[in-house]
Amino acid sequence: MAITGDQSFLKNINRMAMIRLIRGQPGLSRADLATNTGLTKSTVSQLVQELIDEGWLSEDDALVTGSIGRRPTPLRLNTEKLALIGADLKVGQIDVVATTLTGEVIATTQRTMDTKDVKEVMAVLAGGIAEVVRAMLAQHRTVLGVGLGVPGPVHAVSGILHFSPNFGWRDVPVRAELNTALAAAGISKLPVYVQRRAATAALGEVEFACTEVEEPLLYIHLGLSIGAGVFVSDRLLSGHGGFAGDVGNQQLKSEGTYRTAEEIVSLGAMARAAGITPQEFLARVEANDDSVQQILENAGHYLGVLIHNLWSTFDPAQVVLGGQCSRFGTHYVDMALATLNERAADGLIRPPKVSVARFGEQAVAIGATALVLHQIVRPM
Incomplete structure (x- = not known):
């Protein structure tokens, strides 16, 4: 595919290509970048200096190579000057966090609310974001943008949340509402990006990975509700209208009848089966209470069935489990893995790698900062 556009667009593509190279291989020199990108040395030097001046890159001490001539200067992402905000x-x-370009959390805040009114929720959200933005400005950092993970399918371009059963919202222009609330809170001119919660968490696993990510990557969010995010071919799989990853509605056969995965596997479902609140259920799990063991094992078994179904659909190289339930070890996650491995063995197929999200319960908020980075470093 031929890439066309004005000079500023092409320049930004080249700049971000160098950022991605240095992120993947910290310590590359200007000469290395010229070799890897095919750009001239003078063009690379100019663009690198701009990125240093803007706070994207920093220089290490020049390397001693023993060769005659100018010593190469290693380049790395600068973690001191820029900030990403995620909610x-x-x-x-x-939950609102700020991270560096490498995913290190440098500020966080949490606010509770007892409303589901759109404007009231956006006011609380904007207040939390404004608090973290001001903390970053006090550290003399430049904020690159705000990412938001929302509980429901969203059209990423328009920022419209199609529906959210937990909030009772339908076709809410979340990005526009948040921009209005941010302006009222004194924060303006920051780009805002919106995506499903599980999809943002998937991006956190990709953009802030310590090693090369094998694709496709399937992230499954296990909380009060169930969702998934799929990263493949260097981008999120969003689907035609933003509905890709709505796996909580998958039908699983349980006790002779079909129920959705969310009605069996989620924290809400397990709490209902125990006849207690989700908070009480969490407390019993933390205390290793025997009264919830059978419920965990049953839900874990069907989680394994769900993973198997999604594996058959997407053929991922790796599966990442996140959300509150991902830390329910022996009787839930281990049971799911046992079921997955048993079904894989029946088909004589090696199952994908399964791991727990590196950012734990902050996976969505930190993933939302990765959403900002993802949009910037992939201008195509």
Whole structure:
């Protein structure tokens, strides 16, 4: 495919290509970048200097090579000058974090709310974001943008949340509402990006990975609800209208009848089976209470069935489990893996790698900062 556009667009593509190279191979020199990108040395030097001046890159001490001539200067992402803001929107609570370009959390805040009114929720959300933005400005950092993970399928371009059963929202222009609330909170001119919660968490696993990510990557969010994010061919799989990853509605056969995965596997489902609140269920799991063991094992078995079904559909190289339930070890996650391995053995096929999300319960908020980075470093 031929790439055409004005000079500023092409220049930005080249700049971000160098950022991605240095992120993947910290310590590359200007000469290395010229070799890897095919750009002239003078063009690379100019663009690198711009990226240093803007806070994207920093220089290490020049390497001693023993060769005659100018010593190469290693380049790395600068973690001192720029900041990414991410927010996780849940019923009753919002979490906001700021991270560096490498995913290190440098500020965080959490606010609770007892409303589901769109404008009231956006006001609470904007207040939390504004607090973290001001903390970054006080550190003399430049904020690159705000990412938001929302509980439901969203059209990423328009920022419209199609529906959210937990909030009772339908066709809400979340990005526009948040921009209005941010302006009222004194924050303006920051780009805002919106994506499903599980999809943002998937991006966190990709953009802030310590090693090369094998694709496709399938992230499954296990909380009060169930969702998934799929990263393949260097991008999120969003689907035609933003509905890709709505796996909580997958039908699983249980006790002779079909129920959705969310009705069996989620934290809400397990709490209902125990006749207690989700918070009480979490407390019993933390205390290793025997009264919830059978419920965990049953849900874990069907989680394994769900993973198997998604594996058969997407053929991922790796599966990442995140959300509150991902830390339910022996009786839940281990049971799921046992079921997955048993079904794989029946088909004489090696199952994908399965791991727990590196950012734990902050996976969505940190993933939302990765959403900002993803949009910037992949201008195509």
